[in-house]
Amino acid sequence: MLAVGAGHELYVETNGNPGGLPAVYLHGGPGSGCQVDHRRLFDPQRFYAVLFDQRGAGRSRPKGGRDANTLPHLIADMETIRRHYGFERWLVVGGSWGSTLALAYAEAHPERVSGLVLRATFLGTRAELETAFLINLPQFYPALYEDFLGVLPEPERAAPLDAYWRRILDPDPAVHAPAAKAWVETEGVLSMVTPRRNRLDRANLTNQGALPVTPYIEAHYFANDCFMRPNQLLDEAGRLAGIPGVIVQGRYDLLCPPATAHRLAALWSEAELRTIEAAGHLLYDPGIRDAVIAGINDVAARSRA
Known part of the structure; x- marks a missing residue:
């Protein structure tokens, strides 16, 4: 547990060869936390990999904490972790929201990044969220879209x-719990090529039970434009010059569609x-995990010393 200020303590773990190439893995959400299998993306003989749960996420404390939890805070946390381990540079790997944080960090500290591997590129913009939930959702799952609206x-x-987002952040459980459950279920359907179900269980939305922190941290970030200026990551993509990268993209990702990755690649000549x-969107969709592992190894071979 690493204290980073304002009452936050981050869960941080290292895996692999202490003499290997430094790397860091950035989980999605925001708010989801790292998983055991994320360790296996890195060859333990070749890499010294750092995994950490971002503020409010996973095993970090306080769980679900949104105070002093912004994108600049997360970037500063990465620098705290990097300095803690004494890395001059590290390979940065992230998927979905993790790609947002990876890009924001690389653009803020390009001299600290030996390479980038991104999956399911998300630039943290309002337009992307509107595309996913207000265009793709009614286009591909019209009945689910009716359910999604019907909660309101x-x-x-x-x-x-x-x-x-307003309802999810409401302190009254009778207001925030059904909205959070509906958001999670809808987002889950959009993340899968073949979801197990494609309608909301309206009865389950009012059932008592533990809720994940992810929808609450997502609502906090999304309601605040992910604490970025409009189009910040594309506008500052020139700062990625000289950083080798691989962008892994699922053809049928409804949450983070290929057009976004294409726009980024057009501005970042060192990216493949x-x-x-x-x-689709998930790390475990056919071919995605293998492509991320291959991308990590390929970028490591090209990475800056």
């Missing part, structure tokens, strides 16, 4: 994203875009 009172349906057919 009629007057709030004209601006459903703002309504969801690798599109995986018949795959």
Whole structure:
């Protein structure tokens, strides 16, 4: 547990060869936390990999904490971790929200990044969220979109994203719990090529039970434009010059579609875009995990000393 200020303590672990190439893995969400299998993306003989749960996520404390939890805080936390281990540079790997944080960190501290491997590129913009939930959702899952809107009172349906985030952040459990469950279930369907179900269980939305912290931290970030200026990551993509990279993209990713990765690759000449057919958003879709592992090894071979 590493104290980073403002009452936050981060869960941090290292894996692999202490003499190997330094690397860091950035989980998604924001708010999801690292998983055991994320360690296996890195060859333990070749890499010394750091995994950590971001503020409020996973095993970090306080769990679900949103105070002093912004993108600049997370970037500063990465620098704290890097200095703690004495790394001059490290290979930065992230998927979905992890790709957002990876890009923001690399653009803030390009001299500290030996290479980048991104999966399911997300630039943290309002437009991407509107595309996922207000265009792709009704286009591909019209009945689920009706369920998604139906959770909201009629007057709030004209601006459903703002309504969801406002409700999820409401202190009253009767308000935030159904909205958080509906958000998680809908996001889950959009993340899968073949979801097990494609409707909301309206009865389950009001059931008592533990809730993940992810929708609460996501609502906190999304309602604040991920604490970035509009189009910040593309506008500052020139700062990635000289950093080798691989972008892994599922062809049928409805949350983070290929157009986003394509726009980034057009501005970052050292990046190789690798599109995986018949795959969507998830790390465990066919071909995605293997492509990320291959990307990590390939970028390591090209990485800056």
